[in-house]
Amino acid sequence: MLALAALLPVLASLSTANAWASDNHTCALTKPIYSCENTTAIVDTCCSPVQGFVLTTQFWDTYTGLESEGSVLPAEAWTIHGLWPDRCDGSYGQYCDLDRQYDPSPSPNTTTGTKDGTPVPAWEGGDVITPLLQKYGKWDLLAYMQKYWKSQGSPDWIFWQHEFSKHATCFSTYDVGNYGTPDCYGSLYENTTEASMIDFLESVIKAQVQYPTYEWLADAGVIPSNRTGYAISQLQDTLADASGAVPYLGCSGPTKQILTEVWYYAHSLGRPQESILKPIDQTTKSNCNATQPIWYYERSKGSELY
Ligand SMILES: *[C@@H]1O[C@H](CO)[C@@H](O)[C@H](O)[C@H]1NC(C)=O
Ligand SMILES: *[C@@H]1O[C@H](CO)[C@@H](O)[C@H](O)[C@H]1NC(C)=O
Numbered sequence: 001m002l003a004l005a006a007l008l009p010v011l012a013s014l015s016t017a018n019a020w021a022s023d024n025h026t027c028a029l030t031k032p033i034y035s036c037e038n039t040t041a042i043v044d045t046c047c048s049p050v051q052g053f054v055l056t057t058q059f060w061d062t063y064t065g066l067e068s069e070g071s072v073l074p075a076e077a078w079t080i081h082g083l084w085p086d087r088c089d090g091s092y093g094q095y096c097d098l099d100r101q102y103d104p105s106p107s108p109n110t111t112t113g114t115k116d117g118t119p120v121p122a123w124e125g126g127d128v129i130t131p132l133l134q135k136y137g138k139w140d141l142l143a144y145m146q147k148y149w150k151s152q153g154s155p156d157w158i159f160w161q162h163e164f165s166k167h168a169t170c171f172s173t174y175d176v177g178n179y180g181t182p183d184c185y186g187s188l189y190e191n192t193t194e195a196s197m198i199d200f201l202e203s204v205i206k207a208q209v210q211y212p213t214y215e216w217l218a219d220a221g222v223i224p225s226n227r228t229g230y231a232i233s234q235l236q237d238t239l240a241d242a243s244g245a246v247p248y249l250g251c252s253g254p255t256k257q258i259l260t261e262v263w264y265y266a267h268s269l270g271r272p273q274e275s276i277l278k279p280i281d282q283t284t285k286s287n288c289n290a291t292q293p294i295w296y297y298e299r300s301k302g303s304e305l306y
């Protein structure tokens with residue numbers, strides 16, 4: 001007791017702005033509003049996201065490229081891309097808090113994507129997310145992420161840290177007090193950056209499970225096939241009916257016939273942490289070929305977990 005008491009004034013004098021501060025970001029006390037539907041300025045940006053167009057995004061990959069290291073795709077499931085904060089007009093910011101930059105290969109490498117933007121320095125400290133989840137005993141979350149949040153061509157943690165640094169930092173409800181933002185976590189947490197990281201990772205999963213793309217397509221008879229292509233309208237209509245709004249579908253290949261992505265748009269009631277999402281039609285028109293069949297390919301042999 002004595003030692004601790006003696007330490008306290010020292011800690012207090014060393015403290016940064018957020019330690020021991022008054023928190024006052026108790027979102028339970030605020031009436032939640034739908035993001036992008038506020039008629040006056042948002043009073044507490046910890047409780048409602050300023051970039052409030054919430055996108056839940058997924059991939060359909062046919063391989064990981066790291067099969068030899070045991071990285072395979074989950075059977076009968078699309079994989080997680082991320083949870084993105086667009087501005088209400090459909091534009092977006094990225095790498096909004098460079099004090100929480102853990103992406104080893106920032107893409108783009110400036111905050112604006114042009115050479116006039118602020119450079120985003122590459123993170124050289126390696127994997128922080130895996131040890132963080134282990135430190136707090138979040139084994140179930142880590143296992144889920146290892147199964148469903150797959151990178152292509154790099155270890156999964158690189159992709160997770162990319163998503164956190166590029167996107168989570170632009171959602172005001174995960175702010176930790178850097179660059180003049182409020183500290184949404186406050187003195188309850190030893191390390192608010194870590195708190196925001198775990199909070200975000202959980203939010204991603206909470207949103208993703210509401211969009212079972214594989215099941216929705218399969219229920220309508222649309223399953224991966226290397227012999228039969230599908231009309232883009234059938235894919236789009238099926239997912240619009242199931243999710244409640246028209247999503248963006250992304251295709252790759254020279255003639256844009258290979259289905260690879262889906263982005264579901266929503267407004268969030270209160271914080272995206274709560275994941276109460278109202279489906280809204282996409283603001284980005286699908287780039288898939290409108291006149292040719294679309295390939296929803298089967299996974300490569302050995303790339304899928306059975
Ligand atoms: C926090 O809330 C209390 C009670 O409403 C108020 O007295 C105090 O000034 C607030 N502090 C800050 C930093 O807003
Ligand atoms: C909604 O709140 C945001 C953040 O405070 C503000 O930028 C925006 O102008 C508000 N929208 C309206 C219509 O007042």
Ligand SMILES: *[C@@H]1O[C@H](CO)[C@@H](O)[C@H](O)[C@H]1NC(C)=O
Binds near residue numbers: 119120
């Ligand atoms: C960003 O990448 C471009 C293209 O590779 C390069 O020319 C530029 O120097 C890089 N900028 C920074 C700040 O690293």
Ligand SMILES: *[C@@H]1O[C@H](CO)[C@@H](O)[C@H](O)[C@H]1NC(C)=O
Binds near residue numbers: 128192194
């Ligand atoms: C908080 O955690 C982050 C992520 O693990 C780490 O980079 C940072 O150094 C920690 N901050 C403090 C003050 O320990």
Ligand SMILES: *[C@@H]1O[C@H](CO)[C@@H](O)[C@H](O)[C@H]1NC(C)=O
Binds near residue numbers: 289292
């Ligand atoms: C769609 O496919 C046709 C035939 O392969 C091609 O001519 C056309 O350019 C493609 N459209 C797009 C958007 O790639």
Ligand SMILES: *[C@@H]1O[C@H](CO)[C@@H](O)[C@H](O)[C@H]1NC(C)=O
Binds near residue numbers: 298
């Ligand atoms: C299906 O086709 C894709 C694209 O050519 C290929 O990568 C994949 O290995 C094929 N899957 C099977 C089971 O043949």
